Amino acid sequence: MATVQRSLTAERGSLASVWGLLGIFIVKGSVGWLTGSKALLADACHSAADCAGTFTTYLGLRKARLDPNPASSSRHPESVAAIVLSAILLVAGIEMGVSSIRTVANGTEEAPGVGAVIVIAAGIGAREALVRYKRRCDTRCGIRGDRAGDNRSDIFASLTALVGTSGAVVGSWTDMPFLYVLDPAAGLVVSVFVVRMGYRLTADVVRASNRCSIDESDAQTLLEAVQRIDGVVAVDEVKARERGHYVVLDVSIRVNPRISVFEGQDVANRVRRMLTKRFLHVMDVNVKVQPYDPGYPYKSNHQEEEMSSMLQ
Numbered sequence: 225m226a227t228v229q230r231s232l233t234a235e236r237g238s239l240a241s242v243w244g245l246l247g248i249f250i251v252k253g254s255v256g257w258l259t260g261s262k263a264l265l266a267d268a269c270h271s272a273a274d275c276a277g278t279f280t281t282y283l284g285l286r287k288a289r290l291d292p293n294p295a296s297s298s299r300h301p302e303s304v305a306a307i308v309l310s311a312i313l314l315v316a317g318i319e320m321g322v323s324s325i326r327t328v329a330n331g332t333e334e335a336p337g338v339g340a341v342i343v344i345a346a347g348i349g350a351r352e353a354l355v356r357y358k359r360r361c362d363t364r365c366g367i368r369g370d371r372a373g374d375n376r377s378d379i380f381a382s383l384t385a386l387v388g389t390s391g392a393v394v395g396s397w398t399d400m401p402f403l404y405v406l407d408p409a410a411g412l413v414v415s416v417f418v419v420r421m422g423y424r425l426t427a428d429v430v431r432a433s434n435r436c437s438i439d440e441s442d443a444q445t446l447l448e449a450v451q452r453i454d455g456v457v458a459v460d461e462v463k464a465r466e467r468g469h470y471v472v473l474d475v476s477i478r479v480n481p482r483i484s485v486f487e488g489q490d491v492a493n494r495v496r497r498m499l500t501k502r503f504l505h506v507m508d509v510n511v512k513v514q515p516y517d518p519g520y521p522y523k524s525n526h527q528e529e530e531m532s533s534m535l536q
Contacts, residue, residue, distance in 0.1 A: 237361025261336035262411030317418030481515030
């Protein structure tokens with residue numbers, strides 16, 4: 225139950241971030257379209273990119289909780305969604321960049337309204353609130369470090385857009401039309417952030433799809449930890465699958481064939497509890513229990529020789 229609760233908490237934090245970023249994107253896009261601000265439109269695309277990355281994380285967490293068996297499906301929905309969304313983001317980022325370049329080259333005759341500046345500033349505050357909420361959820365789930373920091377470029381993109389739109393608005397107030405170009409120039413810079421995020425999202429999906437095992441050093445550490453658990457005679461394999469910010473382990477162990485099914489299940493539960501508590505990035509563990517090779521006396525990792533559970 226503790227593992228399920230951790231998974232639900234992580235899902236709740238990711239889902240709240242998805243809806244919050246989606247709302248920010250809609251507001252920025254609408255106001256950017258109405259005011260004609262290239263910087264705000266590009267910033268909206270960047271918020272959409274951040275939303276897409278968080279959405280794929282949510283799908284991964286949900287799949288790991290509902291379908292812990294990796295062999296049950298050959299295609300992960302988060303991978304398909306990430307590929308589609310990253311392609312859309314790459315096209316949108318390139319289009320915004322080309323549009324901003326044309327505006328800078330041809331010149332602009334008016335500055336965006338002050339509403340664009342207000343929306344960008346409000347978006348920065350809302351994004352910070354989402355980051356803090358997600359960080360609290362990660363802390364409750366035992367995640368070390370600030371994984372939310374991977375998406376901090378959204379704040380930097382918004383600050384760039386804020387400087388560009390503010391400079392253009394100041395130019396309209398002080399009758400300095402040459403400052404109008406700051407808005408599309410900021411849009412060009414932010415579009416580079418968007419293309420970069422789209423590329424990183426695609427690269428992460430490709431790396432995750434090709435990653436079927438963990439590093440040898442990490443695998444050895446996990447294997448030794450499992451081997452020391454009472455009742456585990458041998459460890460056949462330890463595999464890891466990434467699910468968003470977490471790792472799901474598939475462990476195959478062998479136990480004394482003379483113990484009961486209940487005792488074998490108890491050994492599996494001890495393995496699961498130890499790995500999820502000792503290794504904070506491990507969200508769940510699927511343990512496969514098999515009997516050790518026949519032969520007598522049977523191996524044991526206990527300090528003292530165990531009495532057989534079957535009377536001779």
